[in-house]
Amino acid sequence: MPPKPGIPALIYNPVIPNDSIDVVRLLGMLLDYKWLIACIVLVFTLTGIVYASLQTPIYRSDALVQVEGRRTVSPIGGPENNGDETIQGASIAAEVEILRSRMVLGKVVDRLGLDTIFSPQKLPVIGDYVLRNNIVRPDVSGLPLVGGWLNKANHPALWAGENIEITHFDVVDGLRGQPLILKVMEEEKYHLYMNEEFLGEGDLGTEAYFIDGAVQVRVKTLNAHAGAEFTLIKLSQLDAINALASRLSISEVGGGNRGPSTGMLRVTLTGADRNEIRQTLDTILDTFLIQNVERKAEATQRSLAFLEQQAPELRSKLSNAEDRLSEYRASVDSIDVDAEGQSIIQQFIDIERQVNEVSIQEADLAQRFTRNHPTYQSLARQKAYLISERDRLEQRVSTMPAAQQEVIRRTRDVEVTQAIYVNVLNKLQELELVQAGTVGTLRIIDTAAVGRVPIYPNKASMVGMSFILGLLVAIIVVVVRGLFNRGVESPEQLESLGLPVYATVPLSGDQAQLERVFQKRRRKAGNSGILANSHPADTAVEALRGLRTALHFAMLDASNNCLMICGPSPGIGKSFVALNLSAVCVQGGHRVLVIDADLRKGNLHRAFDHASEKGLSEVLSGRLELSSAIRSSGFDRFDYLSRGMAAPNPSELLMNVRFTELMDKVSKEYDLVILDTPPVLAVTDAAIIGKQAGTSLMVARFQMNPPKEIKLAINRLENSGVEVRGCIINGMQRKASAAYGYGYYQYSYTPDRHKKGLAEHV
Structure with missing residues (x-):
C-alpha cells in the first residue's frame, strides 16, 4: 500500500529474488548466531573428548591356527587319510565348535581361575581413568569440601598403588554369583559383608571361614587404606564360560562359499587387560591343541x-x-x-x-x-x-x-x-x-599377540561424532529459534500493512553502556542519561535526526504539535525514542517538552537521575500545579514531566478534563510536545492519550514485534479514533538473516576526532 499523501517515508527495495529467500535467510540465521553455534559445538566436542578419555580401553588379542585334514590310524595300515573333501570341510566346522565348547573353555576357566572376580571400589565417573593412568591419591586436605572427601580415612574408593592379593576364594553353589564386599580394616584385618550384612572378620595370611564354611577366603597381601572396599564374586562355571565365550571370536581366513577351505582359523579375544587376554588366548589354544592330540592318541x-x-x-x-x-x-x-x-x-x-x-x-x-x-x-x-x-x-x-x-x-x-x-x-x-x-591335526601358526592401540574407544571417531552432533543440535536450536521468532525484520513488512516507516533506528552499543553506568550510579559530572547528549555521533542518534526531518513535514497538517510515541508491547524502546528524539529536536533549535504519560511504570525520570514524584499524576489529580511539575532537563529548551506517583486509576485520570487543559497549555508554550505512552495492547491509556495528540507514531522492535501484533495495536487505536501516521523500527541490527530481502543502509559522517567517515551496509 503506498504511503499516505504528505507523509514522506523511506523506500526499500528487495535485493535478492524471492525464489532464493528461504535458503539465504537460513544461511543468514546461521551466520547471525555463529557464536551460539560455536559455543554449542565446543561444548559437545569437549564433552566427546572427556567421554572418550574416560572410557576403558578394550584391546584385542589374536592368533592363527591351522586345521589339517582329519587323519585316522588303521590297525593294520598306519595313518590314513579319508580323502573326502566333504569330511575335510566338516572337520573345520567341527574344530571351530570344539574350540567354543564348554569342554575346552571350562578347562581354561578352571586353569586360570576366571570364575573369580576381584573388583576394587572406584571413584564415580573417573575411577577407571584414575587406576588406568596410575594416579595416586592427591594431598588436597587444604581444599574445602573436596579435600575432606578425597582424603577421608574410610573412603571406600581406591587410587593407583592400592591393591589386594587373594590366594583362595570359594563359596558353595548357592552363593555363586552373589557379590561379597571386603572392607579393609586396621591392624591387617578385614570385614566381609553380603547384602550389607556383616559376615565376620578375617586376618591377613590366614584362611577365614564365614557362614559355617559356606564362604572361604584367604588374603595374602593387603595394600590399601583402611576403609577401602573390594567386591568379590565367585561365578558358576557356566556363567564364567559364557562370559569368556562372549569375548571369543573365531573366523576362517580365506576360503568361503565360493572357494576351497584354507583350514586357517583366526582366533581373537577382547578385554581391558592386555596381559590377561594374551595369557587367556594362549591357554585356550594350548587346551585346544592338547585335547586334539589326546583324541588322536586315543584312536591309536x-x-x-x-x-x-x-x-x-x-x-x-x-x-x-x-x-x-x-x-x-x-x-x-x-x-x-x-x-x-x-x-x-x-x-x-x-x-x-x-x-x-x-x-x-x-x-x-x-x-x-x-x-x-x-x-x-x-x-x-x-x-x-x-x-x-x-x-x-x-x-x-x-x-x-x-x-x-x-x-x-x-x-x-x-x-x-x-x-x-x-x-x-x-x-x-x-x-x-x-x-x-x-601329533594332532592342529598347528599353532601364530601365538597370541596384542596390539598397543585399543579397538575401543575410537577417540577420533567419538570426537568427530560429538562435533557433528553438536553442529546438528546448534543448527536445530538456531532454526527452531528462528521459526518461533516472527518479529518484524524489514520495512516492507510494515508497509504491507499500510504503515509508512519513518525511521529505522540501529541498535546502539553506547546506549547499553550508558545504561550500565547509570545503574551503578557512576555517572561523571556533565554527562547525561540521554544518548543524543552524551554520544551525539552515534548512528542511532543520526537515524533520529532523519526522523526529525521527516516529522517536520509530516506534522504540517496535524491538529497540534503534540506527538505520541506508542508501541504494542513493553520493552521495545519507546522511552529511548521519545527521549532522544526530544534531544535532537532541541539541538535543532526547538523548545521541547517530553511527558511520561505511562502512569503505571514510566521511567523517563531515570534518564535525568531524578525521582518520579511530583509529576503528571499529581497534576491530573489536582494536587500540584503544572508549573511546579515541569522540570528542566539541564539543557536549554528541554523540559520534561515525570509520571508522578503511581496512580491506582490512571485511565480515569487521563480522561479527566485536566489532561485536555494540560495538553492545550503546553502545546502553546512549546514547539513540540512528545508523549511517551504505555503499551497499546496492555492497557487503554494510549488510546486516551492519542486523542490529545495531533500525530501518533508506532514503535516496533526489530525481530521482537510480529507484524500481526503491530496490526492489532493499530486496529485498537483506530477503533478509538486515533490515527497512526507511521512507524519507527527500533533496535535494527546488522543480521544476515534480516538483510537478505531488503536494503537497510546506515551511514555515519563525523569529525576525525570521533571516528573516520564510513558507510556500512547492514
Whole structure:
C-alpha cells in the first residue's frame, strides 16, 4: 500500500529474488548466531573428548591356527587319510565348535581361575581413568569440601598403588554369583559383608571361614587404606564360560562359499587387560591343541588294543595248525607237495592275508561309518571278491588226490596263520612308534599377540561424532529459534500493512553502556542519561535526526504539535525514542517538552537521575500545579514531566478534563510536545492519550514485534479514533538473516576526532 499523501517515508527495495529467500535467510540465521553455534559445538566436542578419555580401553588379542585334514590310524595300515573333501570341510566346522565348547573353555576357566572376580571400589565417573593412568591419591586436605572427601580415612574408593592379593576364594553353589564386599580394616584385618550384612572378620595370611564354611577366603597381601572396599564374586562355571565365550571370536581366513577351505582359523579375544587376554588366548589354544592330540592318541591306543587282543589268538591258532600238520605227516609217512600244490598254498596265503586285513579294516570302519557309506561298501566288495577267489582255489584242491588235498589244506593253514601273525606283530610295532610320535591335526601358526592401540574407544571417531552432533543440535536450536521468532525484520513488512516507516533506528552499543553506568550510579559530572547528549555521533542518534526531518513535514497538517510515541508491547524502546528524539529536536533549535504519560511504570525520570514524584499524576489529580511539575532537563529548551506517583486509576485520570487543559497549555508554550505512552495492547491509556495528540507514531522492535501484533495495536487505536501516521523500527541490527530481502543502509559522517567517515551496509 503506498504511503499516505504528505507523509514522506523511506523506500526499500528487495535485493535478492524471492525464489532464493528461504535458503539465504537460513544461511543468514546461521551466520547471525555463529557464536551460539560455536559455543554449542565446543561444548559437545569437549564433552566427546572427556567421554572418550574416560572410557576403558578394550584391546584385542589374536592368533592363527591351522586345521589339517582329519587323519585316522588303521590297525593294520598306519595313518590314513579319508580323502573326502566333504569330511575335510566338516572337520573345520567341527574344530571351530570344539574350540567354543564348554569342554575346552571350562578347562581354561578352571586353569586360570576366571570364575573369580576381584573388583576394587572406584571413584564415580573417573575411577577407571584414575587406576588406568596410575594416579595416586592427591594431598588436597587444604581444599574445602573436596579435600575432606578425597582424603577421608574410610573412603571406600581406591587410587593407583592400592591393591589386594587373594590366594583362595570359594563359596558353595548357592552363593555363586552373589557379590561379597571386603572392607579393609586396621591392624591387617578385614570385614566381609553380603547384602550389607556383616559376615565376620578375617586376618591377613590366614584362611577365614564365614557362614559355617559356606564362604572361604584367604588374603595374602593387603595394600590399601583402611576403609577401602573390594567386591568379590565367585561365578558358576557356566556363567564364567559364557562370559569368556562372549569375548571369543573365531573366523576362517580365506576360503568361503565360493572357494576351497584354507583350514586357517583366526582366533581373537577382547578385554581391558592386555596381559590377561594374551595369557587367556594362549591357554585356550594350548587346551585346544592338547585335547586334539589326546583324541588322536586315543584312536591309536584303540587300534593297539585290538591288535594286542588278536596276537595271542593267532599265536594259539598257529600252534594248533602246526601240530595238526605234523601229526598228519607222521601218520601217512612224509608226503611232499608238488609245484602245483606249492603255488596253490602261496595263493591261499596271499588271499587269506588280504581277507584278514580287509576284515580288520571293516571292523574299524564299522565304528565310524554306516554300511551305506561309499568307503565301507567299497571295502565290502573287495572282501567278497577275495572270498570268491578263495572258493575257486578250494575247488581246484578238491580235484586232487585225497592225501595231497589234506596235506595242502593243513600246510595252507600253517602258512596263512603264520603270515597273518607276523603281519600283526609288525603292525603292533608300527603303532607303538606311531603312538610315541602322535601329533594332532592342529598347528599353532601364530601365538597370541596384542596390539598397543585399543579397538575401543575410537577417540577420533567419538570426537568427530560429538562435533557433528553438536553442529546438528546448534543448527536445530538456531532454526527452531528462528521459526518461533516472527518479529518484524524489514520495512516492507510494515508497509504491507499500510504503515509508512519513518525511521529505522540501529541498535546502539553506547546506549547499553550508558545504561550500565547509570545503574551503578557512576555517572561523571556533565554527562547525561540521554544518548543524543552524551554520544551525539552515534548512528542511532543520526537515524533520529532523519526522523526529525521527516516529522517536520509530516506534522504540517496535524491538529497540534503534540506527538505520541506508542508501541504494542513493553520493552521495545519507546522511552529511548521519545527521549532522544526530544534531544535532537532541541539541538535543532526547538523548545521541547517530553511527558511520561505511562502512569503505571514510566521511567523517563531515570534518564535525568531524578525521582518520579511530583509529576503528571499529581497534576491530573489536582494536587500540584503544572508549573511546579515541569522540570528542566539541564539543557536549554528541554523540559520534561515525570509520571508522578503511581496512580491506582490512571485511565480515569487521563480522561479527566485536566489532561485536555494540560495538553492545550503546553502545546502553546512549546514547539513540540512528545508523549511517551504505555503499551497499546496492555492497557487503554494510549488510546486516551492519542486523542490529545495531533500525530501518533508506532514503535516496533526489530525481530521482537510480529507484524500481526503491530496490526492489532493499530486496529485498537483506530477503533478509538486515533490515527497512526507511521512507524519507527527500533533496535535494527546488522543480521544476515534480516538483510537478505531488503536494503537497510546506515551511514555515519563525523569529525576525525570521533571516528573516520564510513558507510556500512547492514
